[in-house]
Amino acid sequence: MPAMSEKKIRPEDDGRDFASAAWSIPSYLLSGMILYGGAGWLLSKWTGVVAFTPIGLILGVALSVYLVYRKYGR
Amino acid sequence: MSTLTLLAPGDEFTPPGLELFDAAPIISGVAWFTKPVLLALLSTIIVIGFCWSAFGSPKLVPRGVQNIGEIGYMFVRDQVARPFLGKDADRWMGLLLSMFFMVWVWNLMGVIPVVQFPVASHIAFPIVLALSVYILKIYLGVKHQGALGYFKNMMFPPGLPKPIYVLLAPIEFLSNMIIAPFTHAVRLFANMFAGHIILAFFSLVGFWFLFEKLTPLGAPLGVIGVIMTIAMTGFEMFIQFLQAFLFAMLAAMYIGNSLHADH
Secondary structure, eight states, rough: OGGGGGGGOOHHHHHHHHHHHHHHHHHHHHHHHHHHHHHHHHHHHHHOOOTHHHHHHHHHHHHHHHHHHHOOOO | HHHHHHHOSSSSSSOGGGGGGOOOSTTOOOTTTHHHHHHHHHHHHHHHHHHHHHSOOOOOSOOOOHHHHHHHHHHHHIIIHHHHHHGGGGHHHHHHHHHHHHHHHHHHTTTTTTTTTOGGGHHHHHHHHHHHHHHHHHHHHHHHHHHHHHHHHHHHHHHSGGGGGHHHHHHHHHIIIHHHHHHHHHHHHHHHHHHHHHHHHHHHHIIIIIIOOOOTTTTTHHHHHHHHHHHHHHHHHHHHHHHHHHHHHHHHHHHHHHOOOOO
């Protein structure tokens, strides 16, 4: 499958992609934070190492940003 | 004015709170039949009546209600349906148009004098709508892309390095299956909920300082309250329209993504 940038974009698709991206991004960021932040929090609970929660949160945001960048950014 | 009866006795100004949203049964003994339920039923009748009179016997040269109806139809078709559904837009217009009008009338109930209660500020109402769209989205996705294909297309967007899917697929799943429908309902609810509190607050400021406890120092505050009530009512009407538009737009987006695999 070609990456998004190689695809021919019709003018009417342009608006759709932009709107899809704009409305999906917050959802992705939130998902990443909840998923990996939650995993980090659980690890903190079990191991007693407090640092896992912020590490998980940051990892989640980083992964979400990466996903959004690869999906919509180029 | 239900807000007035809720004022705590005393000399101090008490801002309105969650009690604004307590709805007592209209007929005692019928617990489910409250003001928002009545307004939702009324909205349904209004939307059906409007669409009936607008599109019931269409003329080639539209006049009266049909004119207004067609403006609404064109707006939903060009701004909501076509950008996300393309050539499938016409098939989904019935759903999207009813949904847009329905939510808009629900919201407008918040600024209609005497009525003054946005239906969607009770979260159950937007949840039912969002849940219907959610079920429709999964049904269409499974129907058009196959059960396996739908989840594969959703969780494994093409063009990423293979190992990273282990980390990203759960994010895609959570985002599409849980967070998106959740925010779909909550966005509408929270906007209407907050808007209603803001309007109630400013009108209560005006009423309290100009009528209940009129003092030379308090009067200017009351005037500000009245001015803010008028300004915020205008703003609220804009938000009401915007949220109805967004709700229908997101529904179109979810349907569109289910009909065709995302890129």
